[in-house]
Amino acid sequence: xxxxxxxxxxxxxxxxxxxxxxxxxxxxxxxxxxxxxxxxxxxxxxxxxxxxxxxxxxxxxxxxxxxxxxxxxxxxxxxxxxxxxxxxxxxxxxxxxxxxxxxxxxxxxxxxxxxxxxxxxxxxxxxxxxxx
Numbered sequence: 001x002x003x004x005x006x007x008x009x010x011x012x013x014x015x016x017x018x019x020x021x022x023x024x025x026x027x028x029x030x031x032x033x034x035x036x037x038x039x040x041x042x043x044x045x046x047x048x049x050x051x052x053x054x055x056x057x058x059x060x061x062x063x064x065x066x067x068x069x070x071x072x073x074x075x076x077x078x079x080x081x082x083x084x085x086x087x088x089x090x091x092x093x094x095x096x097x098x099x100x101x102x103x104x105x106x107x108x109x110x111x112x113x114x115x116x117x118x119x120x121x122x123x124x125x126x127x128x129x130x131x132x
Contacts, residue, residue, distance in 0.1 A: 043098020044110055049089050053082075057113060060098065067113055077106045 046058030053070035073082045080087045081102055094101045099110035111117050 042114055044093055044100060044113065045098070047091060047093055047100050049091070053088065055091070055100070057100075059114065065114065069108065072108050072112065077104065080104060081106055 042059045042061045042063075044057050045060045048056045048058075050056055050066065052068070053073065054066060054068050057065045057067060059065060081091075081104075082088075087102065087104075091100045091102050093099070094107065097107070097110070099107055099113070101107040109117070
């Protein structure tokens with residue numbers, strides 16, 4: 001095993017890269033499924049508002065899920081979503097990312113909505129609740 005090279009002194013330059021991980025363990029030993037654990041293959045294909053901040057999500061596997069978006073509408077980007085019912089109802093599905101978005105660019109991670117995960121912003125600040 002070769003030793004690692006030390007990092008250069010001074011500011012680090014961000015490298016642009018993209019990792020594409022399969023949703024199936026293709027290793028010979030079948031012991032690498034942890035790489036994709038917690039990543040949903042299923043995405044959001046449709047959305048309907050139900051009242052308040054509740055929505056019904058139609059998922060790409062044919063199932064549906066009712067979710068209260070209220071606990072996820074934190075931060076200034078969600079101000080118009082929280083404060084204007086007409087704007088809240090203007091949400092749509094972004095087919096490229098398989099999640100819901102609003103005209104101002106606000107969106108919610110589909111894994112948060114489908115897998116009942118805690119948003120990264122909640123984990124970073126320790127705020128919010130997991131109610132849903």
